[in-house]
Amino acid sequence: MKSLIDIVLGAVGVIALIVAIWQFYLFSTSAGRAGPEVGGNSTFLWYAIAAAVVACACALGIFLRHVNKEEEIHITQ
Numbered sequence: 001m002k003s004l005i006d007i008v009l010g011a012v013g014v015i016a017l018i019v020a021i022w023q024f025y026l027f028s029t030s031a032g033r034a035g036p037e038v039g040g041n042s043t044f045l046w047y048a049i050a051a052a053v054v055a056c057a058c059a060l061g062i063f064l065r066h067v068n069k070e071e072e073i074h075i076t077q
Contacts (some may be wrong), residue, residue, distance in 0.1 A: 013058030020051035
């Protein structure tokens with residue numbers, strides 16, 4: 001069950017990262033079309049920030065689930 005949660009966190013994190021990159025791209029390309037305002041459509045920027053926060057939260061969740069696991073090291077001669 002723990003590996004299923006890791007897979008879901010990883011998938012959601014990757015999708016959120018793709019959405020963040022796409023929304024930031026839309027924000028940066030719409031800056032020229034917004035007219036005299038500097039910054040373009042800020043809705044795209046807020047969506048990009050939110051998606052980036054979700055991606056970071058998923059990465060942190062995966063990291064924190066594995067940080068205290070004890071691993072055995074087998075040394076063979």
